Amino acid sequence: MSETQNDQGARDLRESGDNDGGAVNGNADEAVADSNGKAVTDTNGKVVRSEEEWRRILDPMEYHVLREGGTEMAHTGALLHEDREGIYRCKACGAELFRSTTKFDSLCGWPSFYQPEDAAVTTSEDRSHGMVRTEVRCARCDSHLGHVFDDAPRQPTGLRYCMNSVSLDFEER
Ligand SMILES: [Zn+2]
Numbered sequence: 001m002s003e004t005q006n007d008q009g010a011r012d013l014r015e016s017g018d019n020d021g022g023a024v025n026g027n028a029d030e031a032v033a034d035s036n037g038k039a040v041t042d043t044n045g046k047v048v049r050s051e052e053e054w055r056r057i058l059d060p061m062e063y064h065v066l067r068e069g070g071t072e073m074a075h076t077g078a079l080l081h082e083d084r085e086g087i088y089r090c091k092a093c094g095a096e097l098f099r100s101t102t103k104f105d106s107l108c109g110w111p112s113f114y115q116p117e118d119a120a121v122t123t124s125e126d127r128s129h130g131m132v133r134t135e136v137r138c139a140r141c142d143s144h145l146g147h148v149f150d151d152a153p154r155q156p157t158g159l160r161y162c163m164n165s166v167s168l169d170f171e172e173r
Pocket residue numbers: 090091092093094095138139140141142143
């Protein structure tokens with residue numbers, strides 16, 4: 001424990017107004033909600049919700065995976081063996097993420113796709129759990145979906161988007 005000795009000399013009284021920057025505004029009236037209240041988007045089309053709202057909308061497992069970056073147990077996901085034609089959407093915001101035509105059986109225990117829809121996901125380095133992985137999130141609501149690995153040489157892109165079933169909704173088409 002030591003006290004700072006010289007903060008007295010550094011004291012500097014400033015009278016400038018700090019609150020005219022206009023950078024801070026959480027204006028709810030700029031947001032748009034659709035009729036069923038499912039999606040609330042800002043002016044850039046991003047879904048903006050408080051963690052409290054996410055907790056209310058998602059069940060505990062969905063919340064854990066989508067909002068806390070959790071992972072469902074391998075071989076347990078409801079969509080693992082889904083092989084109908086259709087669209088896979090983000091469970092949190094409904095954005096279209098993958099088409100069934102890019103789904104393949106990677107034997108890894110999670111639904112796998114070789115390519116997302118254009119600009120549907122964002123990726124970033126994830127150094128958690130002592131590994132270096134590439135995390136995949138929904139571009140629209142920033143929810144965690146899974147990880148992408150470049151270990152699928154027999155797929156057109158060579159990539160395996162390894163997704164959690166609970167992060168996805170399937171819509172047959
Ligand atoms: Zn989303």
